[in-house]
Amino acid sequence: MHKLFYIITIISLIPVSLFSQNKVEIRGIVLSEENQAIELVNVSVKDEPGGAITDKEGAFVLKVNMAGYATLIFSRIGFETKELKVAALDVSKSITVVLIKKQESIAEVEVAAKEQANQNFTKIDSRLSANLPDASGGSIEALVKTQMGVSSNNELSSQYRVRGGNFDENLVYVNDIEVYRPFLVRAGQQEGLSFINPELVSDIRFSAGGFDARYGDKMSSVLDIKYKKPTGFGGSASGSLLGANAHLEGTAANGKFSHITGVRYKTNKYLLGTMDVSGDYQPNFLDIQSYMTYRFNNKWRLGFLGNVSRNRYDFEPVDRETTFGTISEVQTLRVYFEGQEEDLFMTGFGAVSLDFSPNNNNNYKLVASGYRTSEDETYDILGQYWLQELGAEGEGGEVVFEKGTGIGVGSYLEHARNYLYGAISNLALRGAHRIGNNNLEWEVKYQYERFSDIINEWELRDSADYNIPLNNERLELSYAYNDENEIESNRYTFFVQENRLFELSNGSLNLALGLRGNYWDFNEEFLLSPRASVIYTPDWERDFNFKLAGGIYYQSPFYKEYRIPGGGINYDIKAQKSVHLVAGFDHYFQAWQRPFKFSTELYYKKMDHLNPYQIDNVRIRYSAKNNAEGYAAGLDMKVNGEFVKGVESWASLSIMQTEEDLKDDAFVAGSGQTGAPGYIPRPSDQRINFSLMFQDYLRNNPSFKVNLNLMFGSGLPFGPPNSERYQAVNRMPAYRRVDVGFAKELTGSQLHPERKTGAFKNVWLGVEIFNLFDINNTISYFWVTDVNNREYAVPNYLTSRRLNVKLVTRF
Secondary structure (H helix, E strand, O other), rough: OOOOHHHHHHOOOOOOOOOOOOEEEEEEEEEOOOOOOOOOOOOEEOOOOOOEEOOOOOEEEEOOOOEEEEEEEEOOEEOEEEEEEEEHHHHHOOOOEEOOOOOOOOOOOOOOOOOOOOOOEEOOOOHHHOOOOOOOOOHHHEEEEEEEEEEEEOOOOOOEOOOOOOOOHEEEEEEOOEOOOOOOOHHHHOOOOOOOOHHHHHEEEEEEOOOOOOOOOOOEEEEEEEEOOOOOEEEEEEEEEEEEEEEOOOOOOOOEEEEEEEEEOOOHHHHEEEEEEEEEEEEEEEEEEEEEEEOOOEEEEEEEEEEEEEEEEEEEEEEEEEEEEOOOEEEEEEEEEEEEEEEEEEEEEEEEEEEEEEEEEEEEEEEEEEEEEEEEEEEEEEEEEEEEEOOEEEOOOEEEOOOEEEEEEEEEEEEEEEEEEEEEEEEEEEEEEEEEOOEEEEEEEEEEEEEEEEEEEEEEEOOOEEEOOOOOOOOOEEEEEEEEEEEEEEEEEEEEEEEEEEEEEEEEEEEEEEEEEEEOOOOOEEEEEEEEEEEEEEEEOOOOEEEEEEEEEEOOOOOHOOOHHOOEEEEOOOOOEEEEEEEEEEEEEOOOEEEEEEEEEEEEEEEEEEEEEEOOOEEEOOOOOOOHHHHHEEEEEEEEEEOOOEEEEEEEEEEEEEEEEOOOOOOEEEOOOOOOEEEEEOOOOEEEEEEEEEEEEEEEEEEEEEEEEEEOOOOOOOOOOOOHHOOOOOEOEEEEEEEEEEEEEEOOOOOOOOOOOOOOOEEEEEEEOOOOOOOOOEEEEEEEOHHHHHHOEEEOOOOOOOOEEEEEEEO
């Protein structure tokens, strides 16, 4: 960890050397001992700059200056480096190189620094989720939160924001199938498990914007997950104070049938015990997931992906005490509760796919999938509160209350009986064709949606024996939402995309052109989204990739977005629109004789027909109006590589601003004149984000490892409840959090690489410290109103410091 300060030094070590020579082409393929293609292999000429990177098929093309012969070097972390002498007379032949896996104690993580040039995505190693200290239980989303352009201020939630968007603007695919999460969740502690099971994952790719037409209709990002296809028997089991996980994988029928199944149980009761509100927390989250494939022959393959999840959250609050304010003006809120909350979220997902590959250049895939959710949210909670100023110290040094320091006293009653049933069914046909250097993809898809809900939610507030808001004629609720609806609709989508590689005299050019179409019969809106991206790899320095991407991204409304606050449906709601323009470059380089990658992207998003929203914890409430326009602009930077030999770490920095202008808002000035507020910060306007994921180990004892996860995000805007959007100009305190984990291998390959480990590949014992510096991070505010209608914002804090113990074994 003493090498963290080298991050700044590495960013300054970006050499650009221009050269021009007469070169010839050497083509070939790199395979493993199992005759499998190896991608991301660095191919270079000994004592010469530049090089090439193998693609997904293990193929490479290298241009060299030949004088009789050249010595090629093939290197990739996890494999032995190989040198091969090639004569000038043999350059017309395609060469085949076999790399041998290393038998090292440290090379557990492969640095994803040499990515495929035609991918506008960041590749993430899924195995890192097992090591990352994460209060949500080791989720894939915890890794995504550390990527450039991504921000989060809630360790209890798997949700994240990307480049000024909200949680609902992110696409998540598993095996080319879009997945969903429960809709009625209000707070991170109710959320439970995300859909993605880390133990089942083989490949993770993430795009923060400018993604291709093959991905769906959202405005911010894409998380593309691929599950494993096992080649033999294996499994894992783990347990901690936050829950337990287990998975099994294997094959049958001479390898034609493969299966992988995972079971997860989570309870964050131990973690919730650190929050300001004390009481009886009973959160229980259970998830069972399975992915199976059967290969009939070389042309036909059948696949099945299934998931059943039950999230139950029961809570009986007892009391709360929150101290806040400044050094000179310290205040405290005390609340005593009666009542309880009972929430139940049941979801199920199933997908069947049939793949047909008549030859190596053509593939067809038919997918039928269905998602069902049943969500119950019920609570009746009475709270009686006292808001007071702290006085001077008593004789024993304790803080006491002075007479007359009470600011507000009152009570509130919250009630909800919310029930939702949702069903989403899909049928899609997809094709992929390779014609020389040209790759063509297409898809047609039909989607049926049905949502049936009963919403009955209200809040009554009383302050100093007066109901708020004040009304001498009748009792008014401070908030009420009562509605009952049943909505059915159909969506029809298609896309066509072409990817082509051009070999130029001075480099190579990867071009992607695509068109996406969407029709929704709910509002009878037809949308066309053209998208394009280009990646240029100059011949003068193969260690650079320059990227440019842009397009139109529509987000057609979905359940929450067409619901009018207070009740009702807006049947005239239209899709939100965002125009992306992204430019950047990747630079691959060596430092301390180890591989590194520096990435940076500059982006601008012009948005129209926006649906303004307000957010409380993780619940988003839309206005159900297309009455705003806005923008998001920023700069993202990331450096990753082997800061410590053999293990990968990275640091990301993002600077961003996003604002919107509501077309129909106005304010009345003190003079009685009206005016327009103009552009105001969007609720996701988090200007600065920094994240660090760092791994280290003891040099003389590599079986002992340390993992650090650091996050910083500047404050988000907020305003009084039920107020006009332009009043949300205050800022929350910055989100600051450091989690650290220590792991010791009790038995396995790290301790004894020269011998077999028996039934278990390895057994790890870990200790994690969440919120190392015990920082009070604010997620939202509890608003207290006195009889003079003055409002006080009392912060709702997230979790404080906690120690977690974890045991992990693999077999």
